[in-house]
Amino acid sequence: MVKPFLPLLPEVEAPYENVPFDDKIVYTIIAALIYIFGQVPLAGVSKEESGVKDPIYFLRGVFAAEPKTLMEFGIFPLVCSGLMVQLCAAMRIIKVNFKLQHDRELFQSFTKLFAILQYFVLTNIFIWSGYYGYDLSLVQIGLLNVQLVGAGLVAILLSEVIDKGFGFHSGVMTINTVVIATNLVSDTLGVAQIKVDNEGNTEARGSLINLLQSLRSQNKTFLGGIVNSFNRDYLPNLNTTFLVLAIGATVCFLQCFRVELPIRSTKARGLNNVYPIRLLHTGALPVAFSYILLTIIHLLAFVLIQCVAKNDPSSVICRIFGHYENVNNLLYVPTFPLSLLTPPRSLFAGLLKQPLTFLVYTSFMLVSGIWFSYKWQAVSGSSARDLAMQFKEQGITLMGHREQNIAKELGKVIPVASTTGAALLTLVCITGEFLGLKGKAAAMVIGVTTTFSLLELISADYQQSGSQSALAQVLGASGRF
Numbered sequence: 275m276v277k278p279f280l281p282l283l284p285e286v287e288a289p290y291e292n293v294p295f296d297d298k299i300v301y302t303i304i305a306a307l308i309y310i311f312g313q314v315p316l317a318g319v320s321k322e323e324s325g326v327k328d329p330i331y332f333l334r335g336v337f338a339a340e341p342k343t344l345m346e347f348g349i350f351p352l353v354c355s356g357l358m359v360q361l362c363a364a365m366r367i368i369k370v371n372f373k374l375q376h377d378r379e380l381f382q383s384f385t386k387l388f389a390i391l392q393y394f395v396l397t398n399i400f401i402w403s404g405y406y407g408y409d410l411s412l413v414q415i416g417l418l419n420v421q422l423v424g425a426g427l428v429a430i431l432l433s434e435v436i437d438k439g440f441g442f443h444s445g446v447m448t449i450n451t452v453v454i455a456t457n458l459v460s461d462t463l464g465v466a467q468i469k470v471d472n473e474g475n476t477e478a479r480g481s482l483i484n485l486l487q488s489l490r491s492q493n494k495t496f497l498g499g500i501v502n503s504f505n506r507d508y509l510p511n512l513n514t515t516f517l518v519l520a521i522g523a524t525v526c527f528l529q530c531f532r533v534e535l536p537i538r539s540t541k542a543r544g545l546n547n548v549y550p551i552r553l554l555h556t557g558a559l560p561v562a563f564s565y566i567l568l569t570i571i572h573l574l575a576f577v578l579i580q581c582v583a584k585n586d587p588s589s590v591i592c593r594i595f596g597h598y599e600n601v602n603n604l605l606y607v608p609t610f611p612l613s614l615l616t617p618p619r620s621l622f623a624g625l626l627k628q629p630l631t632f633l634v635y636t637s638f639m640l641v642s643g644i645w646f647s648y649k650w651q652a653v654s655g656s657s658a659r660d661l662a663m664q665f666k667e668q669g670i671t672l673m674g675h676r677e678q679n680i681a682k683e684l685g686k687v688i689p690v691a692s693t694t695g696a697a698l699l700t701l702v703c704i705t706g707e708f709l710g711l712k713g714k715a716a717a718m719v720i721g722v723t724t725t726f727s728l729l730e731l732i733s734a735d736y737q738q739s740g741s742q743s744a745l746a747q748v749l750g751a752s753g754r755f
Contacts, residue, residue: 327606364653393426617707647696658684
């Protein structure tokens with residue numbers, strides 16, 4: 275399937291030699307900055323407001339997607355294709371021999387081609403739904419396809435630059451983490467003035483800056499300005515800022531939990547140490563997988579409800595799946611039963627109007643996250659059996675246990691850590707969603723866990739380079755990083 279497209283797919287060449295530490299830092303930062311600066315408004319889109327609002331507004335923060343910009347779909351196609359294709363290969367749905375270089379190259383090309391196809395399909399779904407306006411000309415349709423698919427291809431290549439060894443960690447997750455951190459700063463300290471009503475009044479995007487401006491605003495009372503800074507729903511407020519920071523602190527706290535298994539060398543006497551098994555053994559991948567499934571479900575429902583049934587409540591499709599309601603001309607909120615997989619806009623509204631959502635949404639997120647974590651640790655090379663083989667190759671064994679029983683002893687810890695960590699992170703995300711964070715909770719969970727992994731890789735690479743770094747000297751760092 276992939277071979278005919280190989281000459282057409284652009285590819286980043288792997289470096290011929292090891293990339294210096296400083297160069298990796300520069301490549302990583304520049305790749306993330308290019309992605310951030312790529313969030314510019316789309317050309318060819320009518321300035322008139324369309325009646326079709328964003329159906330995935332509460333999922334965008336997880337995948338660094340900015341509506342009505344070149345990064346309309348963010349890194350969702352990249353994360354979806356990467357996780358789904360690897361999971362299919364691990365479960366033998368797709369037959370791949372990773373020991374053969376030819377198969378590995380075809381596998382990577384298939385993942386890339388699948389991501390490009392997703393960008394194309396999603397672009398045309400949003401075009402034909404009326405999201406960019408009705409009665410678009412062929413020129414406008416072609417221009418939108420070129421922009422969105424082209425931007426997706428650029429995002430794929432930026433990720434590939436980091437993946438091929440020019441940067442650190444996974445390119446997709448690194449870019450996503452930088453965007454999440456940038457959005458957090460913007461939501462807190464953003465000074466951009468945004469029009470909030472038909473009278474021309476503006477407010478700062480940043481919640482803290484808005485508080486300072488509200489205290490001296492002539493359009494609001496002193497108390498009214500403070501209340502608005504904490505409760506406004508159309509822009510970031512101080513409540514969401516404090517909740518996001520609290521979630522970040524919670525994830526940092528969970529990162530500290532681990533089980534330290536005593537190990538010893540079988541080749542030299544007296545060499546004893548401990549091997550840590552972390553509670554968050556699979557990181558935030560289970561959370562990302564759950565949100566991928568959630569996004570796919572909502573996109574498929576959007577196709578049926580908006581593109582096929584034209585959002586007509588009297589149609590058979592809308593009676594089965596529900597329809598969309600335009601709330602305050604800002605949100606496109608689905609009705610029952612699709613609303614069961616949509617987090618409520620606030621905890622109070624959810625308790626009164628959507629009590630069943632708490633059960634269904636929580637169950638879906640927990641079951642999908644725990645299932646993925648169990649499968650992923652078993653097929654990604656981090657299972658008890660894989661770790662036991664690594665111990666044997668490195669001449670390491672668990673103290674007090676025979677070498678034949680290492681896999682059995684590790685099997686008592688690793689699956690439990692994977693599923694428990696996934697459940698805890700999912701519960702943190704669910705709590706944030708029910709408090710009205712609209713995807714920011716999951717974004718913070720993914721951002722913090724990826725940051726820890728990235729810092730570990732940077733520290734290890736820094737030590738391997740002999741602690742020689744011009745950037746570290748410029749920043750005033752000594753022999754430690």
